[in-house]
Amino acid sequence: MSTAALPTPAFDRFYRHEELTQLLRDYAEARPGLVELRSLGRSHEGRDIWLAVLTNQATGADADKPAFWVDGNIHAAELTASTACLYWLHQLLSNHGEDAKVTELLDSRVVYLCPRLNPDGAELALADVPRHIRSSTRPYPFDEPHVEGLTVQDADGDGRILQMRIRDPNGSWKPHPEEPRLLVPREPGEFGGSYYRVMPEGLLEQGFDGTGIRVNRDREGLDLNRNFPAYWRQEFEQQGAGPYPTSEPEVRAMVDFIVRHPNIGAAVSFHTHSGVILRPMGTQSDDDMTPEDLWIYKRLSDLGAKLTGYPAISIWHDFKYHPKEIITGTQDWVYEHLGALFWTVEIWAPNKEAGITEYDWIHWYRDHPPEDDLKLLKWSDEHCEGRAHNDWRPFAHPQLGEVEIGGWDRMNYWRNPPPKYREREVARFPAWLTQLGLTLPKLQLLSASAEPLGPQTWRVAVVVGNAGYLPSYVTKRALERKVARACVFELELPPGASLVNGKRRIEGPQLEGHAPKNSLQAFLPEREVTADRARAEWIVRAPAGTVLGFKAASGRAGTVRCELTLG
The missing domain is CATH 2.60.40.10 (Immunoglobulins)
Structure with a gap:
């Protein structure tokens, strides 16, 4: 087996497609007996969707071994998900022959590892002039540009997309009384203060008439995680689901591969953010699940919580975006249709970093005390060089006139950890992933x-x-x-x-x-x-x-x- 030096990737940065392709090829060249690089298919824009097949080929072909599927970055700007896959890849190849568990895993089983299921969306998020869409770059549901409304984009050309604020007596936000840099919600019935109207950073497609501003949805309205066969629903019930199940080439490539490989018995999909491990079901309560499956899910999820430090929770009971709506996606297809175990990992929790420990995973984003915002601002100042929350600065907007741009950098500090924390976050997972693979x-x-x-x-x-x-x-x-x-x-x-x-x-x-x-x-x-x-x-x-x-x-x-x- 080759003992050539492995690549030394930088886990504090995100790789664009050409760099990622070369990195994966370098791994395959350095360890030809342990990793084979395959293309699952091509994306909407024609990029290869790379799959690393990790197994000791001297002990048998991958198709003859029990298999574990791991993917990341199905959502465009959730780039740390790709880093998590690359980090485990590096750990597996570095430790085969040295670590007993890693050696047993690759000798007796196979890992199918897809670091970036959505290369088009990731490339857009990493562009010199970035945009942060949900998923695929294919226009949907209509293939036509916006002709009115505000389109979210980097209006001032600094490479970031923040927020804009405009003074308005009927605005919903006000400066925090102790920290004027920070905007907090206006109290019920409050009047007589200084208030702001807040919107995403962007440009208007037509001139401002002085009255109405509507923020456009992304022209690229697909959510690839809603395009899977199980519980697929039309746009009026599940936004971004596409015209029919597996209509999108990225999802179809994954589904076709997994169906052709019945040796896959478990899977993990990396996303960001919330700092939790999510388990099925998305459509049923625990009381309605098959009891034996629920028990094994809880046992292996608890192991994940112990090894990663991330709480393991139920999607149905603890992670609904809305209490009257259900969320379906990869997890339902892999478990509900195929009966394989599946977990979604939501990497990174900035509120935890700021010392906010007692909160509901979803409800916190709808409503939380101003004290939490102060903790987050303190964290930004002391640990992020003041870049997680940016001071408001004047900007001559071409349509709106004088505005201020600033606030939270959601892409680089919320959706993804800042560079110095990225390797620490993704280093949580190899021990659990390896243990899951060994349970097969x-x-x-x-x-x-x-x-x-x-x-x-x-x-x-x-x-x-x-x-x-x-x-x-x-x-x-x-x-x-x-x-x-x-x-x-x-x-x-x-x-x-x-x-x-x-x-x-x-x-x-x-x-x-x-x-x-x-x-x-x-x-x-x-x-x-x-x-x-x-x-x-x-x-x-x-x-x-x-x-x-x-x-x-x-x-x-x-x-x-x-x-x-x-x-």
Whole structure:
């Protein structure tokens, strides 16, 4: 295996597409036996969507091993998600052969790692004149430019998109009485003070008539995370979902790949921000989930909380954007349709950095005390050189006249950590990701035997077992949906050999793992003590010295092959 020096990426900066492409190629060149670079397909604008296939190729092909899918940066400006993938990639390749867990993971399983699922949107966010859209750059739902309204953009040319404020007696915001740099909401019934109308930094498509300002939605209105098949809904119910499920090439590329790789038993998708680990369901309460799946989700999520320092919470119970609405996306498709385990990780919580510890994940953004804003401003001054919150400065706006630009830099300090914190944040995840990968089911050969029954007649048998923590089907949902195939045995007969009894292909059982039973009755004797094993048997007629081939495949648990010489 190659021992060439690995690339030394800078985890405090974000890579544009050409740089990212070269970095991934450098990894593949440095460790050709551990990483293969493939393209999932091309984006709307024609960029490759890169996939790093990470496994020890000397121990078998990736398609024959249990697989773990990890992706990032499906949302355009959530660039730290890409950094998290690159960081784990670097850790895996640096520690194979040195760290026992990493070595076992890459020797016995495969990681499919997609650092940037949405290269077009990321490229726009990283442009010299940036724009921060939700996802894909394809115009949607209409392919036409705005002709009126305010379009969010870098109006003053400083490479950032902040806020604009205009003095207005009917404005909703006022300076904090102790810290005038900071705007806080006007109190109910308050009057007689100095107030501001606040809007995103941008330019008006037509001249200002002195009355109406409407902020335009992004012309590129897609949300790729709403384009997956499970619970897809039209635009009036789920904004940005696209004209039909998998209509977008980025999502279709991911869906096609995962469907073609039934060895994938678990997945993690990196996003920003909130500093939490999210688990399914997005459409049902815990009471409505399959209990056995909920128990294993909680067990592995709690492990994530312990290893990362991020709380693990339910999407349905703790992370709804609106209490009367549901959120669906990748997590529902991977778990609901495929029955594979799935987590969304929301990287980075600036409010935590500022010492705000007791808050509701979503409600805080709708309503929080001014004291929290003071803590955040203090954090900006002391730890971010005053750049997380920017002092208001005059700007001669070409349509609005005199305005002030400033406030929170949401792109560089809220959606993503500032550079000095990026590596620290993404370093939280490798231990948990590696542990998740090692929980996957793993088919292994226990024995292959031949017993002579008479002249050139043999009873041959193969026994396999599941060496993994999880069962071969991974979740009960997979059994309910009939999407996880049980163990299948195949006998390969050479010329001169014939089958006397049995079938060339035998459908065996699902194989349990060594996870403890999820039942309050666990103190009772276990009935199926060896439910992790399966045996297939044939009667074969062949001369001594004949070499028989055997194959056992169990979808998510992988494939094993062996040969047996008669006599």
